[in-house]
Amino acid sequence: MSDPMLSVHGLHAYYGKSHVLRGVDLEIGEGEVVALLGRNGVGRSTTVKAIMGEVEPEGEIRFRGERIDGLQSHEIALRGLGYVPESRDIFPMMTVRQNLILGIKDMKKPGRWTIDHMLEMFPNLAARADTAAGVLSGGEKQMLTICRTLMGDPQLIMIDEPTEGLAPRIVHQVGELIAEIARAGVSILLVEQKLSIALKIAARVYVMGHGEIVYNGTPADFATREDIRKEWLEV
Template sequence: MSLDANPEPMLQLTDLHAYYGKSHVLNGVNLEIMPGEVIALLGRNGVGRSTTAKAIMGEVVPVGSVRFKGQEIGGMANHRIARLGLGYVPESRDIFPTMTVRQNLMLGIKNMRRPGKWTIDQMLEMFPNLGRRADNAAGVLSGGEKQMLTMCRTLMGDPELIIIDEPTEGLAPLIVQQVGEMIAEIAKAGVSILLVEQKLSIALKIADRVYVMGHGEIVYGGTPADFATREDIRKEWLEV
């Protein structure tokens, strides 16, 4: 986290609402992420976690305030939001299946003339599975490899904050561990992270703070250590 005496939030949501048609999905979400901080957003399926991510990125129309580095971005087009330094890894693991792994990574670069802190060679070295398949079509990758490729491609855009939506959904335990290690590496590089996740073991291991959602709003916020003592919160809002 930042060592500034009074750092400004990297991302701040204030009274955020969102709708799908007549369905009121977000009911006044308040959340903030400080520079260099890893936030885990927990909750059962259907409570609005992914909608929160989409509202931040402009994929769902937000009602309320979404501020990034002090600038109001609520309602901006998503490509403009991305250019400001926000990265987004959707749950759908969108890749271009007929393009190679290397070509997919190249698509993430925002400015070819001004390289960011991440390079294609770094990505391929950091994740040997991708390195071995660098010149293969991305469509032949496993689910876990596609997840890694999606995160790596987002990093190629040099984001200051990255939103990662359900990165371990449907993955084998060994791959879950690898994805968790990758997210930890991203955090070590100083990138702020909003992690939408259901697996507590991953979220609590790398998060600085935890938010829990229920019925479209934040029902708890605290440190992993405090959350570990809150059996009442886990039972009411997380356990099935």
């Protein structure tokens, strides 16, 4: 891949004395959707946290050609890298609309996403636009978290387990939102357990095992690799 938007080389990370990431390499191109698969506990969430500066990284991380390893999370975000954590962090006492406004990085420079656009895509958020976000369902909080990140107009967005614990109908809506983000030309790194969503949206697939990348290929190639699925994904 020539001039990737995001490149990670030799990434190591630790929690105390526990060596979680062991030399992770991955790349994401302009407008590309990449899925990061693997069982729980293999280091997928730690990978995106290390890229975002929430976990101290060792190794080289470049975003649009510039080193970002060692920067603070807010500095990385200002460069155009968005992050949707699995924890669905919203401000519960603020309204849905206020949460969305907080996602805007530059009030003088409109991005490709507007509050009206977000509320139009999700009528259930629109109906609660002036309601405290704390009363939303888990699925609605997930949508709000993704939409708030989009309000910052990121060039690449990392989304960690967006469908975890959601009802099938909401899973479908979240999948449609991620597909729409991709159609808008935003690069995506998707950490996801549900293969049906990941393989439908992604152009390439990485599989992690024991803190390392054990497979990298297209969804079509991955579909033929029963050995990879059995060894690294199936419980």
